[in-house]
Amino acid sequence: MQITTAVTAIVFLASGAAAAALQNVTQWGGPNPNNLTMDIYVPDALARNPSLVLAPHWCHGSAWDMFTGTEWRNFADKHGFIVIYPDNPTRESRCWDVCTSAALKHNGGSDTLTMINMVKYAQKKYKTGKTYVTGISSGAMATQALIGAYPEIFAAGAAYAGVPFGCFATTDPGLWNSACAEGNVTHSAQGWINIVKKAYPTYKGKRPRIQLWHGTDDEILNYTNHLEAVEQWTNVLGVNRVKPVVDAPEGNWTRTRYSKNGVVEVEAYSLKGSTHNLMTWKPSMITYAVKFFGLDKFAPVKTTTT
């Protein structure tokens, strides 16, 4: 720990500057039908084979809001990983497409494929290790959409106040599904498994682990969506029959963990009395995702150039 701190300090002094800046990437390859934009945060000092985190914003939010409004950049500096902040500036609602059949299908197109192409660009350019995805509200929906349709890309995801994969499916051009938002879309375990499998029927590999957060008093995306997401992912990840470990890491939080072979596959946080706006309520909750992803085990290494 002391060595890490010293190395970080040297790099900081040698660079002679404050933290790195958000960079704009204009060419990352692949189709971009919805004119998404890509910003990336690359700390001055990276870990070896740095991890990569994709961080889609909430509706009416932006890449800049996600960058400045959450602690991901600070953790990126501390542990030497890279964060991609995608944006959809031409869409009035600034919500992600987690609705169309294209978005909910492996290599189907729309926002999810464009974000995957951003990820692939960064994976190659920075020779990254594992990739993760996290988002809030619409970004949490995108997290679950990406994990379902592109399971081979991500090691894990953390979804703060979203909905299960496929719940928001709609042909409404406004990309909003009121029935799902109000908690009226429920399925059996097998029903949710089938919806995820349909996204990528030939996929047989490992599925990403997932952390799910939701306020019991969510007035925008009803808490039912949390229960349905737990049902979906515990079944998809094969931990539905596991006896979960339940505890309360902080006041009014119930954490329920479903493990397989000593690894937590699904970790669900139920926040008693919390509304939709989780981040305002307790920003430190990102610490738990950093730990769930295992990013806290990494530290920046000193570069040989100055």
Ligand SMILES: *[C@@H]1O[C@H](CO)[C@@H](O)[C@H](O)[C@H]1NC(C)=O
């Ligand atoms: C990146 O470029 C896009 C498109 O020009 C713009 O909307 C966005 O604000 C830019 N981001 C930054 C951080 O400069």
Ligand SMILES: *[C@@H]1O[C@H](CO)[C@@H](O)[C@H](O)[C@H]1NC(C)=O
């Ligand atoms: C994306 O940008 C192109 C070129 O400016 C424009 O023709 C197209 O309508 C835009 N698409 C969307 C979905 O905004």
Ligand SMILES: *[C@@H]1O[C@H](CO)[C@@H](O)[C@H](O)[C@H]1NC(C)=O
């Ligand atoms: C959701 O269900 C409630 C209760 O049955 C009903 O009042 C409401 O209209 C439904 N909303 C939608 C959008 O289906």
Ligand SMILES: *[C@@H]1O[C@H](CO)[C@@H](O)[C@H](O)[C@H]1NC(C)=O
């Ligand atoms: C969520 O839906 C349930 C069942 O329809 C309803 O009783 C509850 O009031 C809703 N929660 C909120 C915060 O609107």
Ligand SMILES: *[C@@H]1O[C@H](CO)[C@@H](O)[C@H](O)[C@H]1NC(C)=O
């Ligand atoms: C838990 O919630 C109750 C009621 O909303 C509140 O009064 C209490 O302060 C909360 N406790 C903590 C530790 O946040």
